[in-house]
Structures are given as C-alpha cells and as structure tokens.
Amino acid sequence: MFIVVLFAVSLIRVGARRALNRRRARSPTANYGDLRLALSAVAGNTNQLFVLIAAFYVAMTVSGLASPTVQSWLWTALVIAFYAQLGIWANAAMVDYFNRRRTRQEMRDPSTVTGYGLLTFFLRVGIWITVVVSLLAYFKYPVAGLVGALGVGSLAIAFAVQNILGDVFSSMAIILDKPFRVGDFVKAGETLGTIEHIGVKTTRIRSLSGEQVVTSNSDLLNSRIHNYKHFRExxxxxxxxxxxxxxxxxxxxxxxxxxxxxxxxxxxxxxxxxxxxxxxxxxxxxxxxxxxxxxxxxxxxxxxxxxxxxxxxxxxxGVSFAYPTQELILRRGPALTVGNEAGSAAG
Structure with a gap:
C-alpha cells in the first residue's frame, strides 16, 4: 500500500505536468484561470514529506498494524502535513498568477515590480496565518483568544515600528494611486530629477546634477510633487x-x-x-x-x-530698453543781499 500510494501520487504529478505543458505549447501567453494555477501548483509544488506521511498512514491503516494510539498520532501528523501542503499550493498558485500579471504590466510600468512584490508578501503572510488559524480551529484550540492576543501584539509592534510602516503604506499609496512612475521627471520639494526606483521604504531620484537622491516615501508624499512627464505644452x-x-x-x-x-x-x-x-x-x-x-x-x-x-x-x-536709474533734481535757493544779511544780524 505504501508503494501504491507513492506510485499514484507520482502519476498524478506527471499527468498534471503533461497537461500543463500541452496548454503552454498550444498558447504560451494564454490565461487559463484556475485550472492552470491548480495544475502548476500540483505539478511542481507537492512536498515529498506530505506524500510519505500520507502513504505511511494509508499503509498502516489498511494493514491493521497500527494501534489506535499510533493511528491517532499518524492522523494528526497527516492533518498537519495536509494543511501545510495546502499553504504551499496556495502560495505557488498565487505567485504563478501574479508573476504572469507582473510580466505583462512591467512592459507598461516598471514600478509594478515593487507593487507586486509588496502585494505578494502580504498575501503570503495572509495565507499562512489562515492556514495556522484553520489548523488550530480543527484541533479545537481557543482561536478567539489567540486572535485577540495577535491583535494586541500587532498593535504594540505597529507602535514600535510606525515610521517603517508609514513608509510601507506610503509606498502602497504610490503604487496604487500612481502620482508618478519609474522614469517620470518630477520636482519634489527642492529636488528635481528622474524617478529611478520606488522601494518599500524609500524612493530614489536621479537629480539633474547627477547624484542620486534617496528620500522616504512618507516625506515624498507629504511634499508638493510636480510631475513633468505628462504635460504637453x-x-x-x-x-x-x-x-x-x-x-x-x-x-x-x-x-x-x-x-x-x-x-x-x-x-x-x-x-x-x-x-x-x-x-x-x-x-x-x-x-x-x-x-x-x-x-x-x-x-x-x-x-x-x-x-x-x-x-x-x-x-x-529706435526703442531703448530701460534699466534701473535714478534722477536727482537740484534746486538753488534765492541769493541773500548784504542789507538783508546786516538786518538779520542786527535782529
């Protein structure tokens, strides 16, 4: 039974790989949706440890060699391996989907590299959190208390790294709202240059004088940005x-x-x-x-x-240009006579 299970899983993986190759050969750029994602995940991302655990559990259960305690332990190990395998499949399908979309978008906008990288990271974290919480819920652990503790812990971590998180969310705002893209000529504050890279925390600008200016995403969004890329006149x-x-x-x-x-x-x-x-x-x-x-x-x-x-x-x-000038006008007062001077002196 152990060998039969291994052989059956190998056949499934080979069949999925061949079906995927046939679809790619027919149309390399076609998008086949969920079926292509499932075939790609099963063909290339089935963990061998999960296969061995499943084969050993089936062999021990069918043969009757396992005691109830051992069978319970094997079932627990199989459930944990299955949930981990689900997480691996979900991650592989998600990465395959976003990689194909990123390849098409990169032709139009190079800044999508950073955007898809951030989105993939957050989705991976979300997938594994879902897997862990689902596994704990299956074994009837107090998930509500764990979620509450995670919420309080996340809040404490958020306060501790609020500057970093602020730049991360600012980068997401740049990617989603697109006030500028890689290659745009912008003026941000006193900096005038071309956007070279939009990162998770910082954005790099090649200034007109040649040096690279690195500024945080939060400071960049808080400043007044002049984008000269799209103006026509x-x-x-x-x-x-x-x-x-x-x-x-x-x-x-x-x-x-x-x-x-x-x-x-x-x-x-x-x-x-x-x-x-x-x-x-x-x-x-x-x-x-x-x-x-x-x-x-x-x-x-x-x-x-x-x-x-x-x-x-x-x-x-014969028109003359003007330049800053000043004109001084001097006025001479009336002359004083000798008689007037003597009378003034007597007075």
Whole structure:
C-alpha cells in the first residue's frame, strides 16, 4: 500500500505536468484561470514529506498494524502535513498568477515590480496565518483568544515600528494611486530629477546634477510633487521695459513687434502681448506664449530666438530698453543781499 500510494501520487504529478505543458505549447501567453494555477501548483509544488506521511498512514491503516494510539498520532501528523501542503499550493498558485500579471504590466510600468512584490508578501503572510488559524480551529484550540492576543501584539509592534510602516503604506499609496512612475521627471520639494526606483521604504531620484537622491516615501508624499512627464505644452510669461522717453507712436507699435518676434519661432504659439503698467523706471510690457513641447532645451532655444528678435526690432525702430536709474533734481535757493544779511544780524 505504501508503494501504491507513492506510485499514484507520482502519476498524478506527471499527468498534471503533461497537461500543463500541452496548454503552454498550444498558447504560451494564454490565461487559463484556475485550472492552470491548480495544475502548476500540483505539478511542481507537492512536498515529498506530505506524500510519505500520507502513504505511511494509508499503509498502516489498511494493514491493521497500527494501534489506535499510533493511528491517532499518524492522523494528526497527516492533518498537519495536509494543511501545510495546502499553504504551499496556495502560495505557488498565487505567485504563478501574479508573476504572469507582473510580466505583462512591467512592459507598461516598471514600478509594478515593487507593487507586486509588496502585494505578494502580504498575501503570503495572509495565507499562512489562515492556514495556522484553520489548523488550530480543527484541533479545537481557543482561536478567539489567540486572535485577540495577535491583535494586541500587532498593535504594540505597529507602535514600535510606525515610521517603517508609514513608509510601507506610503509606498502602497504610490503604487496604487500612481502620482508618478519609474522614469517620470518630477520636482519634489527642492529636488528635481528622474524617478529611478520606488522601494518599500524609500524612493530614489536621479537629480539633474547627477547624484542620486534617496528620500522616504512618507516625506515624498507629504511634499508638493510636480510631475513633468505628462504635460504637453510649456506656458511662458516674461516682461520687458522701455524708457519713459519712448514716444507714444512707438509704444503702440511695440505689441506688434513682440508678436512678430514670437511668431517667427517654430514650435511656439503666441498668446498675448500688452502694455501692462507704469514701472518705477520703465514702461512694462508683458508677453505670454506657449512652447509646443515639454523639452527644456527647446524652450531655451526659443526664448533666446525671441530675445534676439525683440532686440533687433527695437534697434531698428529706435526703442531703448530701460534699466534701473535714478534722477536727482537740484534746486538753488534765492541769493541773500548784504542789507538783508546786516538786518538779520542786527535782529
């Protein structure tokens, strides 16, 4: 009977492996749901110790060689091994399922590696807690008291490691809410750079100056994050000033000059140009336009072309740029006569 049970289990495992290979050969990327998960778990994750215990229990029970006490012990060992095997099968099926999903998601979002890793860890812990509690409930242990003790202990541990747990839950929030992903160009606080890695506790950013900035997930979520990955246009507003001595006819022509300077640049869309205010030492004009690309180097090239175009047009029209100046006005008082001076002295 011992050999028969071992042979039967081997046949089941071989059959499951062959069925799984046939399905993979037909369509390697197809998703067959629960049946494929069950076949994969049985074929590759059946523990040999569980098989030996089951075969020994069947052999001793059928042959009648085991006394009631020994049979009870064997049954207890078989139940424990069976629950452990259920946990192994559940873990294997869960890992297989999430690995296939992660492979598809990694093509679109590399940050899902961390997300699936965290999710797999918590699911594994949940599976084994369920197995242990179910096993204790089968043997009629006071599970309610154990669950309560675990709750109090978990609360104490949570208070002790609240900073670490805060970063862990922050990483889950980043993965689920996706305020940014690996490869996004962001500004977080004073840090400006590209997201390289989203970990369980920290996120790594490659700054523009070259160094890697490591910041905790909690601090990162508490700061104001500017994500430049998905913006399509860059709005630019700047001001220039001309001297107060500029004739009114030239002032009326300046918005047209500014518009021409912007419109002659490719990848730039003019919005407006106005004489906005009287400054302390200049007449102020404001120009607003859009760069039709998020590329910062392209924006600087366009801004440089606009500045040169404005300078060329102002030079041709005779318009002078303003710069900070102060004008001092000195007034001379009336001269004093000799008679007035003598009268003042007598007084």
């Amino acid at each position: 860059r709005r630019i507003a700047f001001r220039i000033g001309v001297v107060y001595q500029t004739p009114r006819e030239l002032l009326e022509r300046i918005p047209g000059m500014l518009r021409e300077a912007v419109e002659e640049q490719p990848n730039a869309r003019f919005d407006r140009a106005h004489f906005v205010e009287y400054g302390d030492f200049a007449l102020i004009f404001e120009i607003v336009y859009y760069v039709l690309s998020p590329d910062y180097t392209l924006y600087m090239d366009i801004q440089q072309g606009i500045n040169l175009g404005i300078h060329r047009r102002f030079e041709q029209a």
